[in-house]
Each structure stands twice: as structure tokens, then as C-alpha cells.
Amino acid sequence: MLPAIQSQFHWIKTAELDGYAEQAPHPDFTTEGLLDNSYQSALEKYVEDRIGFRELFIRLRNQLAYSLFSVGKASKVLIGDDNILLDETAIRAYLGQDFKGQAEIGRNVRRFKAVQDTLAKHNILLVFAIVPDKANFYSTQFPDRFKHLPRSTSNYTAYAREMRTKGVNMVDLARVFRQWKDTAAYPLFPRGGIHWSGYGITRAADTLFRYIERKGQLDLPDFHAEGREVTYNTRDTDADVADALNLLVRPKPFQMAYPSIVFSEPKPGQQKPELLLIADSFGWGMIGFYPFLPKLFNEKFQFWYYNRAVGPGDPTQPGGPPVERELDRKTEMLKQRVILVMFTQHNLGTFDNGFSASAYNIFFPLTASDTAQIQQIEQKMKRSTALQDSLWQEANATNRDYNELLHERAVQRYEQIRP
Amino acid sequence: MVFSSTLFLFYFLPGFLLLYFLAPHRLKNAVALLASLGFYAWGGLPFLALFLASVVVNFVLIRFMDRAEVPWHKRIYLTVSIVLNVAMLFYFKYANFFLENASAVNTALGGAALTWQKVVLPIGISFFTFEKLTYTIDVYRGVNRPLRSFWDFLLYIMLFPKMIAGPIVRFHEIAGQLTDRRAFDTVDHKLAGLFRFGLGLAKKVLIANVLGQEADRIFALAPAELSAPLAWLGAVAYTFQIYFDFSGYSDMAIGLGRIMGFQFPENFNNPYVSRSITEFWQRWHITLGRWMRDYLYIPIGGNRVSPSRLYVNLWTVFILSGFWHGAAWNFIVWGAFHGLFLVLDRLFLLRVSQRLGVLSVVPTFLVTVVGWVLFRAESLAAALAYLERMFGGGLAPLPYFTTEFWAILGLAAGFSFMAALPRVERWEVGLLAAERLALPRAVGLSVATAVLLVLSAGAILGSSFNPFIYFRF
Numbered sequence: 001m002l003p004a005i006q007s008q009f010h011w012i013k014t015a016e017l018d019g020y021a022e023q024a025p026h027p028d029f030t031t032e033g034l035l036d037n038s039y040q041s042a043l044e045k046y047v048e049d050r051i052g053f054r055e056l057f058i059r060l061r062n063q064l065a066y067s068l069f070s071v072g073k074a075s076k077v078l079i080g081d082d083n084i085l086l087d088e089t090a091i092r093a094y095l096g097q098d099f100k101g102q103a104e105i106g107r108n109v110r111r112f113k114a115v116q117d118t119l120a121k122h123n124i125l126l127v128f129a130i131v132p133d134k135a136n137f138y139s140t141q142f143p144d145r146f147k148h149l150p151r152s153t154s155n156y157t158a159y160a161r162e163m164r165t166k167g168v169n170m171v172d173l174a175r176v177f178r179q180w181k182d183t184a185a186y187p188l189f190p191r192g193g194i195h196w197s198g199y200g201i202t203r204a205a206d207t208l209f210r211y212i213e214r215k216g217q218l219d220l221p222d223f224h225a226e227g228r229e230v231t232y233n234t235r236d237t238d239a240d241v242a243d244a245l246n247l248l249v250r251p252k253p254f255q256m257a258y259p260s261i262v263f264s265e266p267k268p269g270q271q272k273p274e275l276l277l278i279a280d281s282f283g284w285g286m287i288g289f290y291p292f293l294p295k296l297f298n299e300k301f302q303f304w305y306y307n308r309a310v311g312p313g314d315p316t317q318p319g320g321p322p323v324e325r326e327l328d329r330k331t332e333m334l335k336q337r338v339i340l341v342m343f344t345q346h347n348l349g350t351f352d353n354g355f356s357a358s359a360y361n362i363f364f365p366l367t368a369s370d371t372a373q374i375q376q377i378e379q380k381m382k383r384s385t386a387l388q389d390s391l392w393q394e395a396n397a398t399n400r401d402y403n404e405l406l407h408e409r410a411v412q413r414y415e416q417i418r419p
Numbered sequence: 420m421v422f423s424s425t426l427f428l429f430y431f432l433p434g435f436l437l438l439y440f441l442a443p444h445r446l447k448n449a450v451a452l453l454a455s456l457g458f459y460a461w462g463g464l465p466f467l468a469l470f471l472a473s474v475v476v477n478f479v480l481i482r483f484m485d486r487a488e489v490p491w492h493k494r495i496y497l498t499v500s501i502v503l504n505v506a507m508l509f510y511f512k513y514a515n516f517f518l519e520n521a522s523a524v525n526t527a528l529g530g531a532a533l534t535w536q537k538v539v540l541p542i543g544i545s546f547f548t549f550e551k552l553t554y555t556i557d558v559y560r561g562v563n564r565p566l567r568s569f570w571d572f573l574l575y576i577m578l579f580p581k582m583i584a585g586p587i588v589r590f591h592e593i594a595g596q597l598t599d600r601r602a603f604d605t606v607d608h609k610l611a612g613l614f615r616f617g618l619g620l621a622k623k624v625l626i627a628n629v630l631g632q633e634a635d636r637i638f639a640l641a642p643a644e645l646s647a648p649l650a651w652l653g654a655v656a657y658t659f660q661i662y663f664d665f666s667g668y669s670d671m672a673i674g675l676g677r678i679m680g681f682q683f684p685e686n687f688n689n690p691y692v693s694r695s696i697t698e699f700w701q702r703w704h705i706t707l708g709r710w711m712r713d714y715l716y717i718p719i720g721g722n723r724v725s726p727s728r729l730y731v732n733l734w735t736v737f738i739l740s741g742f743w744h745g746a747a748w749n750f751i752v753w754g755a756f757h758g759l760f761l762v763l764d765r766l767f768l769l770r771v772s773q774r775l776g777v778l779s780v781v782p783t784f785l786v787t788v789v790g791w792v793l794f795r796a797e798s799l800a801a802a803l804a805y806l807e808r809m810f811g812g813g814l815a816p817l818p819y820f821t822t823e824f825w826a827i828l829g830l831a832a833g834f835s836f837m838a839a840l841p842r843v844e845r846w847e848v849g850l851l852a853a854e855r856l857a858l859p860r861a862v863g864l865s866v867a868t869a870v871l872l873v874l875s876a877g878a879i880l881g882s883s884f885n886p887f888i889y890f891r892f
Contacts, residue, residue, distance in 0.1 A: 040420075051425050068826070
């Protein structure tokens, strides 16, 4: 009965659980709900999410699984050698299990290069930075069951090779991290975090911004490290997965280093150019963990988190929920001096999350020949009864116009073969 | 509401026990009845009126039967009661099955498919139908006098610990306790009951659910993806899952009953140490076995017939038992499969198992594993495809399973087979059935109960995976 009392009065403080979980709302009481049992099951879920000492019970269960069986109870979290926490999706990407195929990769890189060349005519530098992930970095520390699995071409290796061959402005930070692995003075990836460490970010920033300065013929404000704190008290994302495991006792982290970065005011001739960042969650490290982007670029830089707009609000304040909003993408792109695309190795299955594809469509709209070919595809689709049925169902389910949906699908198909 | 839900564990049960213990003796039945009505209504409100109506009709018919002076009048009331109860069970549980099969035959003959509004199965109908029949037949046979109070009769049928999934409690087993439970109203009984409840909960959420998760994954694979070792692993995982799930539920029901002062019959007795299928059915779902024996097998002749008729009787009972478990062909075949081995036992297998001694546990266990595939599969065709992979799927290394799964599987096997040692079985009986507890044992049980409840609560709250196999049986 104590948990029930605690849920009402909260007499004893317990630590909140980490990680995202949506609590079930209180169900509305209706006769229909009562009769079809939906009210009862919803109320049970509501009660379960709020029962007293829930956090303690869950932490106890997770601790037992972790300590007795080396099992992490957070989604997709694996425990590698030396208790290094790894992400299963990233391991599978490293092994090449989500390889998208050379044709798709070739097409995406061709389009990216076309956009890069077009933007260059407007004096806008477009750069693709491949961010290292922990699975590639700690590939020797995988859990046993992954150690002996065959490895084939991964999206990372194929994109890196293709971008290098096709002349894309690309910084392969993953390769750089591999080179540093044995010589880095402090961990470039934390034991209990999934993102690059604070120390790793400062090392990556140095390489990345020197590249941007050289390629864009820019002189960004100077920055340098003034000492560092070496500690077992992790900061920011350096224990994000360890926290998400929700254990009673957090696993011991590596000894981490946190350099103090000093940013100088722009000297004469130096600029703080306009920047558009398109990145996954690793992008936040350059904003919040260390404020490289707000300090080296215009403070009002844009961040299209996973190629979606962040805002309204200040992108220098991480943690706010990214909100999708309609943008005039062409205008926004043409406002920039630098467009930096940063995606992590294991996210390359979706390349740049549609950024270059939409930019390509903006700068290279469909021609009459393209439109004719789309119409041919539409005609072909109309001859398939099964496809028509599924489209009708989808149109009804989503309250969309059938013909509009058909056209959209035809365009998508054409995009797969468009030169 | 299942016993392993948060609402039951932290709200319903403590609230009920508080009221029940505070209530004066004469009101305890009223509190138990109201709680049982609430418990049932929570999961099956639309059926509550129907359920109550059927209980009223049964009560009235039994009163008439008891008062009838002429034997054939008694038989009429008995027959009407049986027909009503069985018809209700058939309508709700088997209408869909018969209609689907009739529709399939009609379609095969070139006719149109038959349409029908799907019938929803009321919770616990299989169990409370059996209990109503038991009561009626026992009164007819003169085993016991009918209850004078309708409310006591309603409590017997509705008592929430055993209402959803048994054990099937025959009326004469708790007849006295329905009106006076003071003999069992001791601290020792309550503590032992609480321990039994905690043990059952732990069996379900710490063992059955972990195994069930992997069994579900394996059974969901297409047959072509199953190697023989993987198919066997899935079948074995399910074999332990169903035992720890169902026996865990029975433990919880028996424990709750004991806390309230009721002595429910045991439903499981280490079935996987059986040396023959005959013994298996003396140890598995014991209350169903007894019911089938007393109210079906014996009335159709039992053992006092020619050998060939005996085999037909045995087989009939087990086919019906399979059908009772589920309205689908795979359940019928499962019943027939067990019936076949019971016949074979009588023909020669029992002699073989006697020679094998304790080793006969192994073939018996393997037969039950094969049987559970029939029980678990979604259809008879799926079961046969699965069995084909078990015996001809080819060898391939097993895919990865967590150490947690292997450890729990090992633990389940250990707990299931350790009673093969007679000393262990005696120790278990002493632990679970003790009526007086010495202080050290009372302290030990209290600590064990607390640990089991906390661990189980962690597992329940930490996982939304909480299937309950017998919920709608």
C-alpha cells in the first residue's frame, strides 16, 4: 500500500528516471469506454506510470539485469568489453547490415556535388562533415555476439569513397578519430555516453574549422585551450546512455578531460560568417557542450536539426524541442556564407536526411522531359489494381486527395531514377 | 485486472485486505463478495448482468431440485441446469469455432461464406461454468446440501482469487469455509498465504514472462527460418513459460485464498518430474483432471468397462479437455495427443517407464514439449509446420540470446526438475502446506516474501510486456 500512498503524497523524494518516456494521460470517463474496457486499461496504464517508488523499482530491476547478466534495459543499448556502452543500430551500420547500395549512394553524392557547385557560384561554401560514431571507434570492444559477424561495405565507407572521388567538400572526422585513437591523451568517446566526448569535440573542432577556413577562404575568430580539468565527473552528454540505463549505481566512467576553450574577439580581417548547420544530435556538441558555432559564426546561425527547422528560438540554446516549420529554403540557403552538413557514420543510411535532395530540386527544377517521364510512371501505376487499392486506402486513411497522392508517389519513384 | 497489474497489487489488493481484516466476522463475506463483483466488473462489465442472471437461475433450479420429492423431477431440474450452463459455454466459447468450420465446408462445396457477428468470450466462463455444474451435480448426488443463502452461493462462484483462471474449486471442498473460516484465520495462515502469493507472482513475472518473450519471438518466425535446435529451444521455453505462468497464477490464487481463510486445492505438483503422461495429468492442472474424472470420465463408464471401451472413454475425455482449453483444432489435437499417450500407457508404456525408472522423466518431458507446440501454435497448420522443423529442420547454430534468458531458462529447468529428488519434494510440501510456523521460519518467509514482491514489482513496472496466457480461457 505504501506505493499507492506515495503516489498521492510524494512524501519521499526519489530521483527522476532519465530518458524519454511519455506518461499515459488520465483517461476520460465515458460509458462507452467503460463497456468496451478501454477506460479500465487506460486507467491501469495511468496508475502504472505514476505509482509511488516506481523509479526505485525500475532502477532495482535494471541494476540486477546489468550486474547479473550484463544486459542494458534501455532500448538498443549494448554492453561491450570494458563495460563500454554501445548502440546496436550503430554496430549494425558498422557491419554494413543497412547498406543502401552503390546506385543510391552515387546518386546522392552527384546531387550533393551539383548543389555544392551551384552554391559556390553564390560564394557559399557547402561542406559535408562525417562525424565518427562510437561503434566504429570501439569496433574491437563489441559484445561477443557481434565480434565474429561478417563485415561488408558500409554506408560510411561507400559515401566517404564516393565523396572523395567526386570532389565533394568533405571532412572525414571518423578517419581522423581513428588516427588519433591510440595517441589521444584522453578519451575521445566516453564509456557511458553515445556521443563524442567534450575532449573529442575540441579536437574535432580544430580540424573542422581549419578545413572550413581553407576551403572557404575565411579567417574565423581564434580560439585556444587554456588548461583542462581531468575528472571522473562527467559533463553534458558524456554519460547520456549510462543515465538512460537508470541504474541504482551509475557505472564508473573513464577519466575524462575538459579543456577550457578561450574564444578571442574577431581581429581586423576576421569574420563571423553566416552559418547554416544541418546535423544530427552530434551537432549539439558544437553548440552546447562547447560553443564553437555561436562564437565562430554569426550568433543567429541556423540549425536545421535532422534537416528540420529549429525554432522559433535561439539555436544556441540546445535542448529545446525542434519544431518543424515551413521555410523558404532557397532564400534561407542563399543568405548563408557557410552551410555545414554533419551526419554521423551510422546515420548515413539516410545520408543528409533529404537536405541535398530538396536543395537539388530547388536549384534544378523538373524539366518538361522529367514531367513527361513522371506522367508515364503515373500511367503505369494506374494499371496496377493492387497499388490503386492501397493508394485508395491510404488516401482515405489520411484524408488526402487520391490523384495528389498518386502524383506524389510517381515523383518519388522518378526521383529514384532521375539522373 | 490481472494479479500482476499495478492496479491490483498496489490499490485493489491492499485496499481489499484492509477492509476485509477490519470487517467484523459477519461482514467478511459481504466484503469479499463486493470485491469479487468489482474485480469481475472491472474486466467484463458487459457480462456482469448475464453472469449474475445465470447464477440466479442456477440457484433457483437447485433449490427446486433439492425440494423435489420425485426422482425424475430432480433429474429434470438437473438436466435443465446442465443444459443451460453448457449451452451458455457453447454459445460464447464455441459459436465462432463451429461457424468458421461450417463456413469453410460451405465454401469448399461452392457456397458462400457464412457471416456472423463475432461473439466475445466472457472472462472466466470456462471456470465458473465448471463450478456451477459441480455444485449442481453434487447437490443432485447428495454429496452436499445446497447453500441456504444466495449470497454465499454467489460468493462461491465469484470469489475473485480463483474466478478468472482457477483452480476449479468443487463446492464440497470449501462448503464449510463459505460460512465460517475462523479455523484458518491465523497469522501463520496469512503469512504462508502471502508468501505463496509472492512466490506465484515471482514465478509469473520473473520467469514466465522472460521465457515467454523469447518463445513468442521464435514462434513468430516463418517455418523456413527455424532450424531444429531453434525450434526445440522455442518449444522448451514455452514449456517452462506455460508452467511457471499457470502454476504461478494458481499459487497466487491459493495464497490469496489462504490469506482470507480459504483452503483452495492444489493445482500443480511438479508436473515435469512425471514418469508417464498418466502421472503428468495427476500433477498438471490437478483440479481440472479431478473434475474431468468425477463429472465426465466416471459417468461415461470410467474403468469399469471393457478395455476397448476404456480407451475410447479416455480418449473422449482428453479430446473434450483439449476442446475446453480452446475452440480450435490445435487444442483438440493436443487433447487427442495426450489421450493417445494415456491409452499407450495402459497398453505398454507404463511397463517401459517402470523399467526406465527415473530416466523415464526424459521421454515424458519430451512428449509434453511436443504437445505444447500443438497448444501454443496459432493454428493446427502452424503447429504441424513447427513440428516439422523440430524433427527435420536441419542443424544450424542458435542465434544470440541474452545471458538473462539462458540463466532464467536454467533456473526454470532447475526448479522444475529438482522435485525429482524425493527429499526436495518433501521439503516443498513442508514449506507450502505448513499450518504452524516456528519463529525462524516465519521470519524467513517474511523476508523471502518481501524480496519476491519487490523484485516482481521491479519487473512489472520496468516492462510493459506482461502477457497472461489464461486470461480468456
